[in-house]
Amino acid sequence: MSYFIQQLLNALQLGSIYALIALGYTMVYGVLGLINFAHGDIFMAGAFFGFFIAVMLKLSLIPTLLLAMFLAAVLGIAIERVAYRPLRKAPRMSLIITALGVSLFLENFTRATLGGQQRSFPKLLNVQEFALGGATVTNLQILIIVVSLVLMLLLRYVVQKTMIGKAMRAVSDNKEVLALMGISLDTVVMATFGIGSALAATAGILVGMAYPVIDPYMGIAVGWKAFIAAVLGGIGLIDGALVGGLILGFVEIFAAALLPSTYRDGIAFAILIIVLLLKPTGLLGRPVVKKV
Amino acid sequence: MSLLHAEHCSMHFKGLKAVQDFTLDLEEGELVGLIGPNGAGKTTVFNMLTGVYVPTEGKIFFQGQEITKAKAWQINQGGIARTFQNIRLFGDMTVLDNIRVALSFRIRYKMLDAVLRWSQYQKEETRVIEESMELLRLFHLDGKQHFLAKNLPYGEQRRLEIARALATKPKLLLLDEPAAGMNNKESEELMQLIRWIREHFNLTILLIEHHMPVVMGICERIKVLDFGQTIAEGTPLEIQSNKRVIEAYLGEEVED
Amino acid sequence: MSKSRSKRLGFWLVILALGVGMEALGQFEIIDGYVMQVIELIGINIILVASLNLINGFLGEFAIGHAGFMALGAYISAIGTVKFHLPFVVALLVGGLLTAGVAYLIGIPAFKTFGDYLAVITLGFNMIIVNLLNNIEYVGGPRGMVGLPKSTNFLWVFATTILTLVILRNLVYSNYGRVWIAIRENVIAAEMMGINVNRAKLKAFAIAGFFAGLAGALWGHMLQYINPSSFTYLKSTDMLVMLYLGGLGSLTGSVLGATLMTGLLEVLRDFGVWRMVISPLILLIIMLTRPLGLLGNREPRFVVPKEPKAAEEVSHNVPAAR
Numbered sequence: 031m032s033y034f035i036q037q038l039l040n041a042l043q044l045g046s047i048y049a050l051i052a053l054g055y056t057m058v059y060g061v062l063g064l065i066n067f068a069h070g071d072i073f074m075a076g077a078f079f080g081f082f083i084a085v086m087l088k089l090s091l092i093p094t095l096l097l098a099m100f101l102a103a104v105l106g107i108a109i110e111r112v113a114y115r116p117l118r119k120a121p122r123m124s125l126i127i128t129a130l131g132v133s134l135f136l137e138n139f140t141r142a143t144l145g146g147q148q149r150s151f152p153k154l155l156n157v158q159e160f161a162l163g164g165a166t167v168t169n170l171q172i173l174i175i176v177v178s179l180v181l182m183l184l185l186r187y188v189v190q191k192t193m194i195g196k197a198m199r200a201v202s203d204n205k206e207v208l209a210l211m212g213i214s215l216d217t218v219v220m221a222t223f224g225i226g227s228a229l230a231a232t233a234g235i236l237v238g239m240a241y242p243v244i245d246p247y248m249g250i251a252v253g254w255k256a257f258i259a260a261v262l263g264g265i266g267l268i269d270g271a272l273v274g275g276l277i278l279g280f281v282e283i284f285a286a287a288l289l290p291s292t293y294r295d296g297i298a299f300a301i302l303i304i305v306l307l308l309k310p311t312g313l314l315g316r317p318v319v320k321k322v
Numbered sequence: 323m324s325l326l327h328a329e330h331c332s333m334h335f336k337g338l339k340a341v342q343d344f345t346l347d348l349e350e351g352e353l354v355g356l357i358g359p360n361g362a363g364k365t366t367v368f369n370m371l372t373g374v375y376v377p378t379e380g381k382i383f384f385q386g387q388e389i390t391k392a393k394a395w396q397i398n399q400g401g402i403a404r405t406f407q408n409i410r411l412f413g414d415m416t417v418l419d420n421i422r423v424a425l426s427f428r429i430r431y432k433m434l435d436a437v438l439r440w441s442q443y444q445k446e447e448t449r450v451i452e453e454s455m456e457l458l459r460l461f462h463l464d465g466k467q468h469f470l471a472k473n474l475p476y477g478e479q480r481r482l483e484i485a486r487a488l489a490t491k492p493k494l495l496l497l498d499e500p501a502a503g504m505n506n507k508e509s510e511e512l513m514q515l516i517r518w519i520r521e522h523f524n525l526t527i528l529l530i531e532h533h534m535p536v537v538m539g540i541c542e543r544i545k546v547l548d549f550g551q552t553i554a555e556g557t558p559l560e561i562q563s564n565k566r567v568i569e570a571y572l573g574e575e576v577e578d
Numbered sequence: 579m580s581k582s583r584s585k586r587l588g589f590w591l592v593i594l595a596l597g598v599g600m601e602a603l604g605q606f607e608i609i610d611g612y613v614m615q616v617i618e619l620i621g622i623n624i625i626l627v628a629s630l631n632l633i634n635g636f637l638g639e640f641a642i643g644h645a646g647f648m649a650l651g652a653y654i655s656a657i658g659t660v661k662f663h664l665p666f667v668v669a670l671l672v673g674g675l676l677t678a679g680v681a682y683l684i685g686i687p688a689f690k691t692f693g694d695y696l697a698v699i700t701l702g703f704n705m706i707i708v709n710l711l712n713n714i715e716y717v718g719g720p721r722g723m724v725g726l727p728k729s730t731n732f733l734w735v736f737a738t739t740i741l742t743l744v745i746l747r748n749l750v751y752s753n754y755g756r757v758w759i760a761i762r763e764n765v766i767a768a769e770m771m772g773i774n775v776n777r778a779k780l781k782a783f784a785i786a787g788f789f790a791g792l793a794g795a796l797w798g799h800m801l802q803y804i805n806p807s808s809f810t811y812l813k814s815t816d817m818l819v820m821l822y823l824g825g826l827g828s829l830t831g832s833v834l835g836a837t838l839m840t841g842l843l844e845v846l847r848d849f850g851v852w853r854m855v856i857s858p859l860i861l862l863i864i865m866l867t868r869p870l871g872l873l874g875n876r877e878p879r880f881v882v883p884k885e886p887k888a889a890e891e892v893s894h895n896v897p898a899a900r
């Protein structure tokens with residue numbers, strides 16, 4: 031039983047991190063129809079921003095987090111400006127390959143300038159253990175889960191209630207409404223990349239604190255997983271990212287607990303494939319209608 | 323036995339009843355019109371008949387065989403072809419290739435023939451090209467066979483779409499607003515063309531059209547839909563004087 | 579007409595000269611073994627990219643797990659030569675054919691979806707294949723297989739590459755290719771023209787799998803060792819980059835993309851870690867200046883096969899077809 035609770039917490043932790051990153055994929059997809067392959071690397075960049083802020087400026091957790099979120103947002107917006115905007119009218123595939131290029135560039139540029147070695151992330155939190163129903167919980171785990179949840183609720187609020195959030199939804203559902211709202215597409219896209227990147231940076235710092243090492247290629251595998259989570263839940267849907275992230279987290283942790291850990295990735299993908307075959311547009315996605 | 327028989331067909335999209343209790347019998351050689359205001363469900367009827375949608379209720383028979391749940395490609399191979407309201411050509415392919423694609427399921431050569439370009443390949447491709455060119459000539463598109471379909475002017479795209487549908491050698495041809503976007507002179511020509519292909523290809527035709535002179539001019543029988551319901555059926559004369567039709571449809575259309 | 583014929587003849591003579599010349603230069607060690615291996619790698623990449631082009635370019639789908647098929651070909655052929663001591667040709671063909679079979683089977687569920695979902699599913703199968711290979715002790719698990727005979731040489735690669743390109747070209751410019759392109763252009767209209775879309779897609783997928791399998795087999799017997807980590811999504815990504823660099827729907831583009839990218843990575847070897855910075859930068863610059871890749875979907879005239887006789891009269895004196 032305690033083992034189960036332990037695994038449950040691990041799954042929640044992993045799942046909420048996937049969800050945080052998946053949100054960025056899903057938001058950009060909803061607005062531009064683009065699979066932003068560079069998003070995983072913004073997660074990595076966010077971790078490095080956090081690292082340098084904490085080491086060089088010696089800031090504490092909250093300011094580190096906020097500053098890193100800001101820097102990542104700037105990075106995300108800059109990438110959109112330089113690499114994606116000129117291609118907005120080009121075929122979608124060109125845009126996706128460009129995103130792949132940006133991704134490779136970010137990884138390898140970081141590697142070339144900072145070196146490929148793993149760096150241990152500074153301790154921004156005095157890790158303490160608690161007992162919970164026989165399982166041990168750390169305040170770090172709680173922090174990760176709480177921060178993720180709060181940010182997701184906040185995002186939900188922004189998307190549902192604020193002007194810019196409504197504009198974001200208008201872009202994916204109904205372009206005419208957008209024009210009526212008097213908000214330009216560029217503004218919406220900027221906000222989307224900014225928010226998505228800030229969330230990814232948060233995930234980067236949380237992962238840095240939890241594991242506690244970072245390296246230039248940390249965004250690749252996690253990025254793919256988060257993308258899968260987004261698709262699993264139904265890409266383009268905010269709630270889908272949350273659902274997909276949590277499910278993927280649970281599947282990975284429990285698959286690893288039941289089977290040799292080497293099967294972990296295989297199982298995750300097998301589940302993904304099964305879900306997509308049963309529900310081709312993701313768990314929360316509405317079926318696409320053929321209009322003739 | 324009628325060529326096409328659809329009984330009590332309905333199509334519901336999550337609460338929206340696009341078509342309700344639609345029944346239709348087409349005799350061989352008939353030219354029947356299907357009209358109704360925007361959103362009446364005309365295209366949806368075509369989609370049910372051609373396997374794009376499976377009707378929520380009802381059954382469809384073609385030459386005595388049930389095709390209610392058949393796939394679009396099976397239905398086409400069985401002898402029903404159609405054009406689309408919003409032209410659906412293979413834009414990045416040449417005019418000739420658009421026709422050749424429609425002939426593809428009759429082409430008899432294997433992958434190995436194609437790779438080695440053996441005589442079977444040569445023979446079949448020669449036949450297909452000749453057949454296609456014949457068809458293009460009938461539609462006055464010869465000379466343009468190497469243009470990309472997307473680069474044709476609008477009227478020629480419409481003609482190419484009809485030619486492509488005919489290339490599949492249908493018994494029944496469904497035309498979805500072929501005169502859309504044409505001026506009076508062009509739609510007059512189109513009308514002649516439709517009459518002529520019916521004779522020449524021995525076709526039965528079901529025609530959706532907003533352009534009243536076209537419909538009234540060439541259809542022998544007309545069915546009127548409104549909000550998914552069949553509200554009238556009869557000869558052009560009968561339809562023109564039908565009160566419900568005038569209310570639902572002709573009223574708004576004729577006046578403007 | 580005779581002009582185009584002499585151009586074609588010239589083209590084939592150049593190809594032949596290239597093959598014989600390279601082989602001779604290699605034999606007399608004017609080109610050293612290392613460079614020769616790079617050239618072989620270019621050939622293998624051409625096969626991979628051209629076969630991926632069938633799916634992403636001509637059929638218009640978005641498959642991003644091609645490395646999985648490459649892995650299958652490499653492993654199956656390696657089992658053939660190492661464990662069953664089959665002759666290389668046989669192992670090569672078995673590798674290609676079995677991979678085609680697996681591709682077909684994977685295609686059955688995969689093509690129930692399309693677009694980005696298909697992308698995820700193909701990637702998923704790529705990952706699952708790698709994961710399984712990692713877990714099968716018979717093929718060495720994560721360590722992979724070693725001691726493959728050094729059967730791949732320049733001539734093998736050259737011949738297979740040329741054959742692959744000719745076969746793909748002949749298919750693309752036949753009824754099969756027209757059907758694939760029609761599906762890409764408008765799937766609903768294609769289906770309404772009596773085309774069994776699903777079957778056509780599966781055929782394309784199996785063919786692409788076959789050639790990816792061949793490429794994997796050649797690759798394994800070039801390096802003489804294989805392990806699962808060479809076939810992850812990073813490899814698939816490389817192929818995508820080369821494909822889009824050259825241009826979707828152009829086989830010549832695939833040749834160009836694979837050659838340039840493979841060559842570029844070698845040329846940049848002296849730049850150390852910066853190599854991997856410069857090459858994506860170049861990709862970005864090309865995509866931003868030529869969003870459709872270097873060639874778009876164009877094919878030079880002299881590589882397009884001739885239509886049968888009847889078409890000659892049809893096709894004289896007309897503007898370019900593509």
Ligand SMILES: Nc1ncnc2c1ncn2[C@@H]1O[C@H](COP(=O)(O)OP(=O)(O)OP(=O)(O)O)[C@@H](O)[C@H]1O
Pocket residue numbers: 319320321335338340358359360361362363364365366367407
């Ligand atoms: N796939 C679908 N999903 C949901 N609703 C649909 C679908 N296809 C059609 N409809 C709806 O069904 C109704 C009938 O549409 P349909 O296209 O058949 O009308 P129509 O008579 O062809 O109109 P028009 O003259 O404008 O072409 C419309 O309200 C349309 O929005």
Ligand SMILES: [Mg+2]
Pocket residue numbers: 364365366407
């Ligand atoms: Mg309609």
